[in-house]
Amino acid sequence: MSRSPVRDFVVGLFILAGLAAIAYLSINVGGLSYNGPGGLTLYASFDQTGGLKARAPVVISGVKVGQIAGIELGSDYRARATLNLDAKLALPTDTTASIQTAGLLGDRYVALQLGGEEKTLKSGDEISFTESAVILERLIGKLVHNAPGPNDKTE
């Protein structure tokens, strides 16, 4: 078959488009290389993560500022989450990290409540104030146990 520069160009374009699709899926959708160096890495320990997963978002006032890089069991047998945050953030040392739920049954995420301290957290620091996840089933269980039954007489 004779050489055809137009056909070669089209094949090149096709390969570029395919590689671009793979790159988009890997980097943008798959979240590859988001947790590169240079970000602000903080740690937070929780008594109960309630199904918080790696790559869950970290938000301040509802705006995403980073994500959970990983969760493991710490030396004190509490869940220790690694937070990968935007490097530009200056968070006071008395910032509170709490695990919350999007909607009633939605995904877990971590919300940061800023404190009023002058000093700010640096990369590698530990967020000392944390609030664990609220387990819905446990709340319902408490409610059921405490609720007066139909035969109970209230005094």
Place this chain on the structure above:
Amino acid sequence: MRAIQDLGFAVLRFVVDLGALTVFTLHVIRATLVPPWRLRLFVDELFKLGVLSLVIICVCGLAVGMVLGLQGYNTLVRFGAAESLGAVVGLTLVRELGPVLTALLATGRAGSATAAEIGTMVATEQLDGLRMMSVDPIDLVVAPKALAMIAVLPLLSALFIVCGLAGGYLVGVGLMGLDGGNYLASLQSAVDFHDDILGSLLKALIFGVLIGLIATYRGYHAAPTSAGVSAATTSTVVVASVSILIFDYFVTALWGV
């Protein structure tokens, strides 16, 4: 008595086919590794198998994504979980539908054409002509086609998935009025690079190997008649489709994709 005979014959033919396919595969691998490398023919095959399949892949991807968006929205909205539509569409496309449907479409569009082309070459004694000039037909005809199929399928699958995501976005955000940021955020938090994207590409690659080998093998061993060419084309589509679906199960089970 006759049934037992037929059964034995079928089993023997399966074993013979498997052995012939293995020898054929080794032959293709050798033709690939040993020079001369047929780069020009390879690029031509990339054009035929890849570029010419592009329209059907993108249109089908868009349509599948739109259906997923619609079905997913209608189901999720009952549970008040419509904002996780991105996760549903993304995971379905990336893990299963992207590679599998791309492979099935490529079988119909490119695999059948490959088998018919090689089968016609067999029927018109072109391959014998090559052998007379002491040119190995597997090196000149088969290997570029099989390799191009392997190279093309992951690219097509990725394009299919991107088109499908766009289709889901179109329906979910454009038609049903979900929040666009929500769709993308749920998509991004659900799909993982290592577990999902790499597995998806691995599947597409394995399917590419299957289609490339089955299509060229069936064409190469076609009976040298017009009926033989048509039988080769049909059996390419049937065998490739079935083995894609079977292999899909095993890849999913073994790699947990």
